[in-house]
Amino acid sequence: MELANIENLIEKYFEATATVQEEQELKTYFSQDNVAPHLQEYKPMFQYFTDLKSEKFTRNVPLKPRKNYLKWISVAAVFVLTTSLFINEWKKQREVDEAIADFKMAMSLVSENLNTGASHINYLSEFEETTNKIFITRNN
Incomplete structure (x- = not known):
């Protein structure tokens, strides 16, 4: 060369x-x-x-198993999140059910009072008829 x-x-x-x-x-x-x-x-x-x-490397390299803490932490986080969402929706549904039950009870009380008032209307109609008979006979 x-x-x-x-x-x-x-x-x-x-x-x-x-x-x-x-x-x-x-x-x-x-x-x-x-x-x-x-x-x-x-x-x-x-x-x-x-x-x-x-050159070649001939020694054995011991491999330590990886710890999957991150995997289990993510599984636990998903579980907690899902559970909290479920409980939150369950509480909302329970509040709606309680509100519906309160509304039904209030409406039944109103209905009872209206029915009581309606029975007294019959007395008023009889009173009106009698009053009308009296006034009609006096005017004649």
Whole structure:
């Protein structure tokens, strides 16, 4: 490989404009034993990247089970909300039922009083008839 070409590739690499193929050329060049003395400082970096690619993590990672507190909190919140809405509607319905019962009782009392008053109207009609008979006989 030409030394000028390698220097240009290093410039492109540090400017982040090098292609994957050009980076591969740099890795190949720096994996050789005969690297130009003024480019020796880059050899450990590219060697590290090559070594890093071959590394694998082999230890087992213990996974702790996730605690589902959030799930149960949301279930409890939905339960409380639904229950409170149900109780609120139940109380409203009970108040409406009590109001209807009070209205029925008031209407039955009014009805009883009207019926009592209606029975006295019969006495008034008899009184009126008798009064009319008296006035008609006096006027004649």
